[in-house]
Amino acid sequence: MSTSLKYPSEKQGLDPGSLVHVGDVHHSVTRITLVDYSKDHYEENPVDSVEEILEYRNKASITWVIVEGLADWTIIESIGKYFNIHPLVLEDILNTHQRPKLEEHEDYLYVVLKSLMPDNDHFSVAYEQVSLLVLKNFIFTFKEKSDPLLSPVLKRLQNSRGRIRSTGTDYLMYSILDTIVDLNFDIMDQLEETMTLLEDEIFSNPTPAALEKIHDIKREMVLMRRYISPIRDLLGGLLRSESEIIDEHTYIYLRDVHDHVLRIIESLETHRDILSGLIEIYQSSISTKMNEVMKVLTVFASIFIPLTFIAGIYGMNFETMPELKWAWGYPGIWLVFIATAAGLLLYFKRKGWS
Amino acid sequence: MSTSLKYPSEKQGLDPGSLVHVGDVHHSVTRITLVDYSKDHYEENPVDSVEEILEYRNKASITWVIVEGLADWTIIESIGKYFNIHPLVLEDILNTHQRPKLEEHEDYLYVVLKSLMPDNDHFSVAYEQVSLLVLKNFIFTFKEKSDPLLSPVLKRLQNSRGRIRSTGTDYLMYSILDTIVDLNFDIMDQLEETMTLLEDEIFSNPTPAALEKIHDIKREMVLMRRYISPIRDLLGGLLRSESEIIDEHTYIYLRDVHDHVLRIIESLETHRDILSGLIEIYQSSISTKMNEVMKVLTVFASIFIPLTFIAGIYGMNFETMPELKWAWGYPGIWLVFIATAAGLLLYFKRKGWS
């Protein structure tokens, strides 16, 4: 998580548009995959250099270029040069600290967002920045890591029957966005499970470890909201966009993703409200426990301290203490002990303390 | 309640528009009821297959089709095919994790919302998703369960004198929305009763059980708000809508439901404010109780510990302790005991502690 809060301070003083990768390096090698398809045709090949892509520029088919790993900035520079992309956009692609946004340029759309993936069995989330360059017949995807994030989209493309093969880059863009957004539902499921367990723990046994878990989840949720809520604006922007690249039949699909994002954000809000309640519950539980401890101490101390005093009296060595010589003195003092203890117990019982 | 926070993670990777029921299955059998009416005519029949509905398409009368149970997705698919409904709408009908919304399509309106019903004598709410497809002469209602939710509307239809029989599908839609929204007033009544009892409990005896009840109500209210507040936007959308399906005389009725939703939301806000106060009250009550316990302990310990010390002094075995031999030694020490105790009691009385 520390990654996601770092800033490109190493970047300062460079010319705007300078291409330097800012962020953690996940792969030193950059892998490029090219997918080219039309209604009747599908091919998927690894590519070694940007130049191999160029020949597809004149074809009518849709070409999807997936770039995995951002360490080699020369690749991004070449793409920028050949496809006429603004230097600031290239800079943003290389800097993995972007907030999700949409930029409409004359010939292309630039979309950047974060995909969230569950990290391990603790509640922890891995973030990956995905950038899309959507041209008329080309779509570029830039990812930080080489992972199966987009394989559902590839599978759908390979399957020739789907709507996806006969539509343009806008529908492919929609499919990618949909896949990334729907991943969040998994995280929400996991979040809910974690919170149900945590709730039980806090009610039954409020330990500092539970408190730390609350804090960790809160941190994670603050970050998640920061990366998910701008996606709403991004999609709102696509819905309002009048770009030629987006076909009018695609809007209804984008509206569907928009609805999903709204549901995820609302669910985050719901969990946030519940979580903030949990801290109050924790504090109240601790207070209740302390109350119990105090009552036990008070009952013990308040019963035995007076008794000890009474025993102390008859342990004094005064020469003339007539009670000490009474035949019934000793049994009598036992009666006093028992009566005092019983009276105090009754008093505490009435107070509801034991 | 766990249901309402689950997400369609099993859905990922499918083509958008794939028809799969997402959510809990309440009924394995899907029941279809067809109601057809005009000013002078009323019929209500169970229907076995979608094809039986088709013959009503050419009639001038209003036809209302109620589908209960969503396990059999082929029914929804057939309706989609025959009435030309967009695949994404069909997908939304089958997925019972929707947030309330209105979608205006060219020939029909799609409305989805949640009905809330009190579950049992504890404060717990059952949620059911209801989808409406409103066409010019047809209205489809899709419900998760087979329950008497809509029977008030049916009764009003059977009664031939009402306005409802001589108006279009828009007025029927209004009646359904009105019935679902007004159910929330029951829940608000119940919520208020529960909270009044809880308040009394917290002031008189703040137990951890009360704390847990507060938390449960809070959770439930967070969910309720999540399902009710989008209904306001939904109705706002209907009021602003310029769809041909809605007659201008119906707007005043929709505005009435809108007012009801506003009242329910305000009432939820009111209860939320009061509830959040209750947690503070709980914490303060606990602190006050602990203070009382502490005072009892302090008074007991502070009186008897010094007395025990004095008794201890004269329990020492020094050879020369002149007091031990004084004739008035023993009565004198009793005076000291009584005076010390009385003095300390007076001191604590002045502090207002006993």
Place this chain on the structure above:
Amino acid sequence: MSTSLKYPSEKQGLDPGSLVHVGDVHHSVTRITLVDYSKDHYEENPVDSVEEILEYRNKASITWVIVEGLADWTIIESIGKYFNIHPLVLEDILNTHQRPKLEEHEDYLYVVLKSLMPDNDHFSVAYEQVSLLVLKNFIFTFKEKSDPLLSPVLKRLQNSRGRIRSTGTDYLMYSILDTIVDLNFDIMDQLEETMTLLEDEIFSNPTPAALEKIHDIKREMVLMRRYISPIRDLLGGLLRSESEIIDEHTYIYLRDVHDHVLRIIESLETHRDILSGLIEIYQSSISTKMNEVMKVLTVFASIFIPLTFIAGIYGMNFETMPELKWAWGYPGIWLVFIATAAGLLLYFKRKGWS
């Protein structure tokens, strides 16, 4: 107060527009008063049936009909029939759980709001719903109870010199709204007094009773805000309204009431901020008191427990305890007692605890 949170659950399943009184019945008898006035003429008569009102319809004078008590719904039904009022409006008049609102209909304005009156010397508020139907020459006022709420307006009307006699129903409506809104200033005065007393109580002696008072005031203020803040929108609506009924010279008066409502709402916000501070103060005061109690206990226990131990040593019965035989043994041990106690007292003094 329980009244104001109840909901018309008994209403469900009825046809919209069904006239049933929903709410507490304050009077079984409905009293109607008719006031008719023009610049030179004033009459004020009790009226037995709605039909008596009808003859005033053709007069040029302004007629004001005050209906007190809503149990007899036939009266409202007749008025609706004769003056062509929409059934939903009649339904709203009979249901005393409305939120304040303005409805503009073609021939009339419908205004509903709550008047707030101090209830008794505790801080408690009585709510009464007042509905206004404002026609061109007629104004109907529906009140729940028969009380002197509107007598200031009547007095002003009886006094023939005022502006009120020579203007239309819009100015009368303004006068009624102004009278109802200004009543809230009384409540604010009372609220301020109560809070000043409460503040003193909490700083000097934070008892659970004070906590309960805070909670009661908070509840009451939540309700007040709920009934007052929509009046702002209502008046905003009147100011923006282009209804023929409102003369352009009346706007400046409506703006004045609007200003008053803003002042009342701001004052409520102010008190709410201060009140929420009071709970924090209460909790801090309790903690401070507990701290004091703890210090007393600690000082007593920490001084006398060591002393008791020392006394205990010389109460042991070992055969060879040389100190016991020393001539200065007993005085010496007193020195030890005094030195120990003094040392500890000094230590606590330095810590600032006693």
Place this chain on the structure above:
Amino acid sequence: MSTSLKYPSEKQGLDPGSLVHVGDVHHSVTRITLVDYSKDHYEENPVDSVEEILEYRNKASITWVIVEGLADWTIIESIGKYFNIHPLVLEDILNTHQRPKLEEHEDYLYVVLKSLMPDNDHFSVAYEQVSLLVLKNFIFTFKEKSDPLLSPVLKRLQNSRGRIRSTGTDYLMYSILDTIVDLNFDIMDQLEETMTLLEDEIFSNPTPAALEKIHDIKREMVLMRRYISPIRDLLGGLLRSESEIIDEHTYIYLRDVHDHVLRIIESLETHRDILSGLIEIYQSSISTKMNEVMKVLTVFASIFIPLTFIAGIYGMNFETMPELKWAWGYPGIWLVFIATAAGLLLYFKRKGWS
């Protein structure tokens, strides 16, 4: 401060426009000062009756009338009559419970706001309502008290070189507003100083007195915000105004005051955030202190209670207690005492308690 929360409840039932002074009376005598100036001419005279002002109506010079003390409502009535001011405006001038606002009338602007002045060395603020009537060549200022609030403006007028002498009433209005708004910077300075002292106090020694100070400052700040934040809207209104009275070159000056108000409001928000943090700090400090007290008690009690018990054992009077006769019994028991105490001290040291 109690003044500023009082409401004109004594006003109810009066005709709107009735002229009655509502608020505290500061001066029974009303003082009028007339200032008349143009580029080359300046005079400043006390005035006894409104009629003396009238002759200035036909002059081209700017006339500024300062009315101090509002007890004599006949003066305001005369001004209203001669200069054609709406009765509701006159009523507002006399009621010193206004919220700051701007009203644009056909021939004049009505501006009302509160000036805030530091009251004494405690943090306490005195409020004074200032009303301005801005006509084409006349400006009326109504103040509650006779104080040197506006003397900086008078000084600038007397000095013939300034821009102020050659511009219209709009620039004079600006100068008055600027003077009143800039007074708040003093209060902010004082507020900051008070808060710095309070912070130190709370960290070093969190007493109930500090708590009370926090509460007082909070109350004062709530009131200040209530009187200052509407001034922003007032100035916003002047900037958007298209009144003939305001010359286009004056807008840049008004924008400057607007900036000052924004800075003051932001500073208030800043202090509010810090203050609300202080209460949390206070509570945490109290808890920390209590923790310390508890540790001392626990260490003392837990060390000496076991020791006392051991001493108690050898104070028992059993006939056969072999240890009592051992030669090394007594020194041995001292070893036990010391070892036990040392062991426990070590245990608490490890826990970090002493």
Place this chain on the structure above:
Amino acid sequence: MSTSLKYPSEKQGLDPGSLVHVGDVHHSVTRITLVDYSKDHYEENPVDSVEEILEYRNKASITWVIVEGLADWTIIESIGKYFNIHPLVLEDILNTHQRPKLEEHEDYLYVVLKSLMPDNDHFSVAYEQVSLLVLKNFIFTFKEKSDPLLSPVLKRLQNSRGRIRSTGTDYLMYSILDTIVDLNFDIMDQLEETMTLLEDEIFSNPTPAALEKIHDIKREMVLMRRYISPIRDLLGGLLRSESEIIDEHTYIYLRDVHDHVLRIIESLETHRDILSGLIEIYQSSISTKMNEVMKVLTVFASIFIPLTFIAGIYGMNFETMPELKWAWGYPGIWLVFIATAAGLLLYFKRKGWS
């Protein structure tokens, strides 16, 4: 930090437009540097008087004048006179308590903002006000201090290959804004580090010092937000501006800075949420610790006080206490001691207290 909350109270009563430096004086000497450049030409000279600048007015090259130190107001006055700047703008330049803002004047833009620089290894921020006057071929920068804040821009200018040399003053303005805004990323890095350390400290050992650190960071963040969030509006204003000075190709660069500001503000919000969680964590940690202390005390006291009482019984001096003479009396009492202690230990173990 105290500086940033001070107000120009010393300024009151002066004519608006009076040139007085308000704020802390950092340098008594004012240093002026002149940079003149075009595509092929670059010069950078110190300048002694404003008059030396004037000759550059007729050149086509871009001239950048950097004024460091504001104590000598005559320099600002001369610049105002020669370049026709409004007196209020000059006044704002000299007053270092401005909130960031943009003012569009006919011939120039006035931009004022705060640069934030890390102060030392504690989390503390130094603020410096930077004002920009952007004319067609001239740009003036006014800074409080003489520091290397703008050296990255100068370096880029010296390097003749960059875009910056062939564009106008708008691009230079962008470069300056970008440099100042990007400095905040450093501060965010530092803030994150400080907070991670603080979190660990609070969980492991919640001391009052940690509490004070939280408070200090909170104060600093409140101030930072106050100075950064208006920069968003400032840049929004530049983006919407239709000034001739800004070339259409520069907008995309300004949008980039705008994105950076958004990221910084979001990051501030994130940290604020986490920080406010930390105070709750602190309080809960303290309560948990106190609970532990209480348990130790309770266990010790509750075990040894009863034992001491039993020992006390057999220390009494009654003549007839048969147990004292039993052969197994003494060993028997040891059994009682051990059994009692074991029983109580078991009881507390079951409660989970030790």
